[in-house]
Amino acid sequence: MQLWLIPFLPLAGAAINGLTGRKTSKTVQSAVAIGSVLLSFLWVVKTLMALMPLEERYVEHYFTWIASGALTVGVDFAIDRLTAVMLGVVTGIGTLIHIYATGYMHEEEGYYRFFAYLNLFMFFMLILVLGGNFLLLFVGWEGVGLCSYLLIGFYFLKKSASDAGKKAFIVNRIGDFGFSLAMFLIVVTFGSLDFPTVFAKAQALPVEESAGIITAICLLLLVGATGKSAQIPLYVWLPDAMEGPTPVSALIHAATMVTAGVYMCSRSAALFMKAPIAMETVAIIGLATAVLAATIGLVQNDIKKVYAYSTVSQLGYMFLAVGLGAFSAGIYHLVTHAFFKALLFLGAGSVIHACHHEQDMRHMGGLRKKIPHTFNVLLIGALAIAGFPLMSGWFSKEDILGAAHHHHVWMYWVAWVTAGMTAFYVFRSIFLTFFGEYKGHAHPHESPWSMIGPLYVLAILSVVGGYIFPIPHILEPVFKGIVPEGHMEHSMADMILGTSPGIIGIFLAYVVYVAKPGMADSIKESFSGVYTLLYNKYFVDEIYDATLVHPIERTSRSFLWKIVDMGIIDNGFVHGFSGGALNFGSLLRRMQSGEVRNYAAWTVVGVVAILSALTVFGGSR
Amino acid sequence: MLYDLFPPEFFKLSVPLAGYLILSAILFTIGVATFLFRRNVITVFMAIELMLNAVNLSFVTFSNHFGKVDGQIFSFFVMVVAAAEAAVGLAIILMVFRTSASLQIDDFDSLKN
Numbered sequence: 008m009q010l011w012l013i014p015f016l017p018l019a020g021a022a023i024n025g026l027t028g029r030k031t032s033k034t035v036q037s038a039v040a041i042g043s044v045l046l047s048f049l050w051v052v053k054t055l056m057a058l059m060p061l062e063e064r065y066v067e068h069y070f071t072w073i074a075s076g077a078l079t080v081g082v083d084f085a086i087d088r089l090t091a092v093m094l095g096v097v098t099g100i101g102t103l104i105h106i107y108a109t110g111y112m113h114e115e116e117g118y119y120r121f122f123a124y125l126n127l128f129m130f131f132m133l134i135l136v137l138g139g140n141f142l143l144l145f146v147g148w149e150g151v152g153l154c155s156y157l158l159i160g161f162y163f164l165k166k167s168a169s170d171a172g173k174k175a176f177i178v179n180r181i182g183d184f185g186f187s188l189a190m191f192l193i194v195v196t197f198g199s200l201d202f203p204t205v206f207a208k209a210q211a212l213p214v215e216e217s218a219g220i221i222t223a224i225c226l227l228l229l230v231g232a233t234g235k236s237a238q239i240p241l242y243v244w245l246p247d248a249m250e251g252p253t254p255v256s257a258l259i260h261a262a263t264m265v266t267a268g269v270y271m272c273s274r275s276a277a278l279f280m281k282a283p284i285a286m287e288t289v290a291i292i293g294l295a296t297a298v299l300a301a302t303i304g305l306v307q308n309d310i311k312k313v314y315a316y317s318t319v320s321q322l323g324y325m326f327l328a329v330g331l332g333a334f335s336a337g338i339y340h341l342v343t344h345a346f347f348k349a350l351l352f353l354g355a356g357s358v359i360h361a362c363h364h365e366q367d368m369r370h371m372g373g374l375r376k377k378i379p380h381t382f383n384v385l386l387i388g389a390l391a392i393a394g395f396p397l398m399s400g401w402f403s404k405e406d407i408l409g410a411a412h413h414h415h416v417w418m419y420w421v422a423w424v425t426a427g428m429t430a431f432y433v434f435r436s437i438f439l440t441f442f443g444e445y446k447g448h449a450h451p452h453e454s455p456w457s458m459i460g461p462l463y464v465l466a467i468l469s470v471v472g473g474y475i476f477p478i479p480h481i482l483e484p485v486f487k488g489i490v491p492e493g494h495m496e497h498s499m500a501d502m503i504l505g506t507s508p509g510i511i512g513i514f515l516a517y518v519v520y521v522a523k524p525g526m527a528d529s530i531k532e533s534f535s536g537v538y539t540l541l542y543n544k545y546f547v548d549e550i551y552d553a554t555l556v557h558p559i560e561r562t563s564r565s566f567l568w569k570i571v572d573m574g575i576i577d578n579g580f581v582h583g584f585s586g587g588a589l590n591f592g593s594l595l596r597r598m599q600s601g602e603v604r605n606y607a608a609w610t611v612v613g614v615v616a617i618l619s620a621l622t623v624f625g626g627s628r
Numbered sequence: 629m630l631y632d633l634f635p636p637e638f639f640k641l642s643v644p645l646a647g648y649l650i651l652s653a654i655l656f657t658i659g660v661a662t663f664l665f666r667r668n669v670i671t672v673f674m675a676i677e678l679m680l681n682a683v684n685l686s687f688v689t690f691s692n693h694f695g696k697v698d699g700q701i702f703s704f705f706v707m708v709v710a711a712a713e714a715a716v717g718l719a720i721i722l723m724v725f726r727t728s729a730s731l732q733i734d735d736f737d738s739l740k741n
Binding site: 600601602603604607608611 | 660663664672733734736737738
């Protein structure tokens with residue numbers, strides 16, 4: 008089926024734009040960038056058509072990459088229904104965002120560089136989802152991290168942007184360290200990295216032998232996932248990542264890359280199901296992240312920051328689902344979230360574009376009349392994320408809430424409150440941006456059709472994505488035999504209870520920000536302590552700085568730099584060796600007297616020395 | 629009389645191998661000593677020739693001893709090289725003498741350091 012074409016096409020696009028971008032026109036660059044991703048999407052569609060109904064895993068083996076002792080790792084691309092879903096999301100939404108980006112980035116410097124990076128990201132993301140073993144997944148995993156770094160720091164002349172890029176890269180390093188340890192443990196335990204082999208061996212291991220080691224593997228995988236998918240304690244990089252251009256925030260930091268952790272955990276469902284402690288940890292981390300990020304999102308003023316914390320919160324929701332064993336619900340939310348969060352980000356990008364790069368919502372307001380198309384689509388996105396009945400987000404959130412209700416009732420209520428907060432902060436952003444009076448100084452203008460078009464497509468998907476992609480049903484063959492089949496009864500009362508937080512949140516936001524505009528400030532004043540805490544993101548960045556970053560920096564400066572690097576490596580080795588060679592050379596120089604007879608005497612001394620050595624030690628006979 | 633002094637056995641009895649080798653060694657040592665201790669360039673030059681011929685002598689000796697021609701072939705090579713070297717060497721000496729008007733080998737130390 009030539010699966011390799013799927014990632015190769017964006018790679019070719021990246022190569023063409025990256026190498027020839029200086030000389031080609033923007034039209035050509037856009038055509039290459041969009042074309043390569045669109046072709047990849049079409050190839051995915053064609054492949055899936057041909058492989059229908061894809062009940063079994065389909066593998067293509069290209070070559071053996073590593074053969075070392077008993078361990079063999081091949082470059083294998085595999086496709087099953089989980090991968091198929093991810094492929095559809097990545098290439099489909101990727102195409103839309105590429106089209107949008109041609110409009111959004113049109114006036115920017117380094118247009119071709121942007122698209123080269125973006126296509127390279129697509130390549131690595133597709134490797135990540137297509138990889139048939141942990142190592143290939145890790146290649147993609149690292150590659151998307153690199154592209155994320157490059158794109159966050161796209162405006163590298165801005166200090167905050169390059170700092171944010173570095174922060175994302177370094178924080179992810181911690182997670183990736185956990186992931187690599189997990190892989191080493193998998194190799195040691197199972198002797199393979201291929202998904203089917205590992206999972207089959209894990210299933211075959213008796214519980215008393217396997218429980219400890221599989222729990223360790225799963226917890227280490229979780230460390231990797233918390234880095235990439237922005238969960239506690241490593242979520243701090245994602246809000247800063249908003250320094251990147253908005254299409255990047257939509258594609259990488261909302262729809263695709265950050266969901267890689269959820270994908271990886273679902274892919275490893277067979278391992279996680281054998282490790283109940285790890286599952287519990289995943290659920291608790293997910294839930295805690297969801298709550299924490301949602302509360303921060305309530306008070307942020309930067310429109311992209313609101314959506315960034317919203318993303319962290321929704322990713323927490325997905326991890327909650329994964330931790331509860333409702334993997335398909337997690338993936339379901341991943342897909343619908345990809346639709347509506349990409350829509351929200353791109354819509355926010357359109358707002359920012361309209362307001363001439365103003366991101367502070369306090370300087371917006373009343374934009375409903377000025378940019379009606381953007382308003383329409385953003386409203387749909389907000390309804391979808393709030394879980395308004397029959398929108399896409401409603402289906403997936405219901406599934407997750409149902410799973411939570413099934414396992415721990417307290418988790419259900421925490422998730423319920425979080426859903427209410429989600430609705431509140433999203434509609435807060437809508438009301439602040441589009442209602443009331445315009446408070447800025449720019450002249451807002453509607454964005455071009457290359458931006459509005461993709462927004463409408465995403466809006467349609469956000470509305471109907473829940474029906475037309477019934478993910479839990481699609482994924483049944485993937486998790487059959489791994490996750491116990493349990494029928495979750497959805498009674499009418501449950502459904503109404505699950506829907507209510509969204510409605511209540513929207514209503515409260517309407518009361519606070521539209522009906523009684525002064526109310527927000529009075530609430531802020533009466534709870535100023537809480538407000539300060541939330542506004543400053545619980546001071547987590549400051550705590551990390553004080554407890555981790557500064558001590559490490561100080562140790563690096565005073566010990567690693569001054570003593571190890573300058574003292575031992577520079578003075579000890581580098582200068583030591585060169586100085587030694589210099590001194591030895593000046594000794595040898597004295598032999599060079601220039602007198603022939605002197606040289607001859609040295610020759611005689613040498614011959615005598617060699618001959619006597621031969622006489623004493625017997626020579627080579 | 630003469631017959632008594634040099635009977636046919638005398639001619640059949642070859643000089644022992646060691647004799648040739650000792651001679652060769654003596655010649656070579658004289659060459660080395662001359663090279664090291666004489667200052668005149670021409671003398672030094674002749675010392676080199678002496679060493680080469682001492683080596684030639686042991687080549688030929690071994691060639692005869694083992695009944696193989698390899699040593700003789702080598703000695704031809706040495707002669708050829710010595711001839712070439714003599715030509716080049718004399719030319720150099722001539723040029724050096726023209727520039728520095730000296731044949732004292734210790735005066736030529738421009739390669740110092």
